[in-house]
Amino acid sequence: MxxxxxxxxxxxxxxxxxxxxxxxxxxxxxxxxxxxxxxxxxxxxxxxxxxxxxxxxxxxxxxxxxxxxxxxxxxxxxxxxxxxxxxxxxxxxxxxxxxxxxxxxxxxxxxxxxxxxxxxxxxxxxxHRFGAGALRLRRLADAGELGRPLLATCATQWYRDEAYYGVPWRGTWESEGGGPTMGHGIHQFDLLLAVLGPWREVTAVAARRARSVDTEDVSMALVTFESGAVATVVNSVVSPRQTSELRFDYERATVEVEHLYGYTDDDWTVTPAPGHDAVAGLWSKDHSDVPSGHDxxxxxxxxxxxxxxxxxxTAGDARRTMEFIAALYASAFTGERVRAGEVSADFARRMDGTGTPWEKVRNA
Structure with missing residues (x-):
């Protein structure tokens, strides 16, 4: 057929x-x-x-x-x-x-x-969930070949100048929904969440450091996962040396990728822990030069x-990522640690919730 x-x-x-x-x-x-x-x-x-x-x-x-x-x-x-x-x-x-x-x-x-x-x-x-490296990482992790996940770092440090924000819908809560947390870093930390599984709580900061926008232009978060793994997440549009980086430290290996807008297997590295050299061989199987992307x-x-x-x-997959974004903003703008399932109604309705610190200063 x-x-x-x-x-x-x-x-x-x-x-x-x-x-x-x-x-x-x-x-x-x-x-x-x-x-x-x-x-x-x-x-x-x-x-x-x-x-x-x-x-x-x-x-x-x-x-x-x-x-x-x-x-x-x-x-x-x-x-x-x-x-x-x-x-x-x-x-x-x-x-x-x-x-x-x-x-x-x-x-x-x-x-x-x-x-x-x-x-x-x-x-x-x-x-980015569908590149060969990400698929291989999830397969090895799910099979227990890497041991327990311990620590991860996730960074989206990009550069967008003032001209970029000349497009009317960019940089506003009403039309874009947020800054780099919402529209740029989402690719990297969605992959982080896809690999490490359900997140448990978030502690975050967000700031407007350089761009004349309503939203943040940088944010940082500390994340704890249900597995016990911990991670840092950085999102920026003010970083002249642009990079997209993910690092996963497991019991048996460190797995890393550095790229910008899409990766191939050549952008990934694996460093086995002492006594676990076999992990490198498992990783090198089925090498691919196909880039991650829409295809x-x-x-x-x-x-x-x-x-x-x-x-x-799926909608369920995407909701977990959207809840993470809402929790990050809620923590950043209230100063409180936010747990999964406990995003307040204000931050569920709008990602800026009851208002950003810089907006409150302007209106004071």
Missing amino acids: SQPSYRAAIVGTGAIATAHARAVAASGGRARLVAAIDVDPDRATAFAETWQVPRVHTELAEVLREGEVDLVHLCTPPQSHAPLAIVCLEAGVTALVEKPPTLSLAEFDALLEAERHSTAHVATVLQ GWFAAVLDALDGGQAPPV
Whole structure:
């Protein structure tokens, strides 16, 4: 029996849409783009010509009414993610949502409720989970080959200048939902959470150090996991030497990756603990030069759909990451340690909760 070919539409034809179009093109015919949608018809037309998309629209509703689409890739600014995803779910169409999937934890719960009443699914694009190195690490850890996880460090230290924030929706709680904690570091610490499992509590700080934005431009957190492992998480958009780093210290080895926006196996290193040299051999099996990115994530989505399953990253997976973000902000802005399941209503509704320290100073 031949594999199905899923009909896909892309909403929002800006820069990130190119990664989605490439992933569809790389699927080997398992999916095909049938519509490009953008409020700017000229931009949508140019995108459609580049990627040989047959139809151009200015509204998602037009495409859903026609009933000729199976998947919708949401590549719009964050404030529109949840409303558009809910419209897709109501139409029985699976929504593939760029990060962050929603502006708040409460909005994410509304998305979960919409999924419960739909035959379709919603999945968040957190593509670093699907690179060969991450998959290998999770496989070895789950098999007990690395021993207990003890300590981890996670750093997203990027640089975004003032011109970057000239785009109106960037740098505000109302339209972006947060700063680098929400929109930049999410890739690295989502992988941290995917590897180490359920987190238990967070103690954090967040600050606005250099950018003229409403949100933070740096944050740091100390995290304890249910396994007992502890981790540090750093998120920044003010760091001239840019890097994305993860380090996992297990009983039998240290496993590290340093990259920027995507990794290959060459970016990973393994340092066995004394007496555990066999770990290096286990790691070196099945070496891959394929970079992490949207291609691997989308292939995993198609595999799940072929099997009648919810595509990764599931709504439940993404909710754990969104709750972590809300807890980090709640701890940073209240000075309190926040446990999983105990994010207050204020910070569930808005990531800035009752207000940031710098906003309170300005209004004093």
